[in-house]
Amino acid sequence: MSNYSMKKKVDLNYEDALEKVKAELKEEGFGVLSEIDMKQTFKDKIGEDFNKYIILGACNPKFAYKALQMEEDIGLLLPCNVVVYTSDSGDTSVAIINPMEVMNLPNNQEIKELAKEIKERLERVIKNM
Numbered sequence: 189m190s191n192y193s194m195k196k197k198v199d200l201n202y203e204d205a206l207e208k209v210k211a212e213l214k215e216e217g218f219g220v221l222s223e224i225d226m227k228q229t230f231k232d233k234i235g236e237d238f239n240k241y242i243i244l245g246a247c248n249p250k251f252a253y254k255a256l257q258m259e260e261d262i263g264l265l266l267p268c269n270v271v272v273y274t275s276d277s278g279d280t281s282v283a284i285i286n287p288m289e290v291m292n293l294p295n296n297q298e299i300k301e302l303a304k305e306i307k308e309r310l311e312r313v314i315k316n317m
Contacts, residue, residue, distance in 0.1 A: 192290070194314045195283040202240045205280045205317070206272045209244070212316050213270065216309040218246040221267055241273035246284075251306050255291075258298050265290045268310065282317050284310045 198205050210220055222245035230236045247267040255262045270284045287310065291303035 192286050193283045194286055194311060195281060196314050196317050197279050197281045198317045200280055200317075202272065202274050202280050205282055206242060208317060209270060209272055209282050209313065212313040213244075213246050215316075216313055217248045217250065218268070218309070218313075219249070221245045221247050239274045239276065241271065244270040244272070246270050248306065248309070251302060254302055255299060258302070259294050259296055262291075262294060262299065265293065268306070270313075282314065284314055286310075 198208075200208060213220065222243075224243040224245075226241040226243065227238045230238045245267040246269070252266055255266070268285050268287060270282070272280070272282050274280050287303040287306040288300070291299050291306075
């Protein structure tokens with residue numbers, strides 16, 4: 189596992205993993221603001237095939253509001269990205285950005301404390317997958 193992500197290979201097919209991660213995010217107070225289907229995007233834009241791979245832009249409005257009150261430009265680091273994808277072997281994985289790494293960029297102690305709370309919630313999402 190890299191320091192910038194929390195990742196887990198799951199015993200679910202891609203579609204079930206996608207639905208489960210959305211439900212787990214909702215349970216932790218996150219909504220999905222965007223969905224980027226990379227497989228379809230690569231096919232449409234450059235004619236290339238790719239494994240199933242979706243990027244979800246997850247946001248907890250209360251945390252986003254607090255962070256933006258602390259530092260207006262923090263929006264450049266939002267939302268929290270979550271990916272669900274299949275490997276060449278057919279395994280399905282879920283990975284979530286580690287907010288402690290991203291929120292370290294502004295070098296603001298209040299934001300780092302907020303990032304700890306966000307990370308705890310996202311760790312529960314990964315654990316429950």
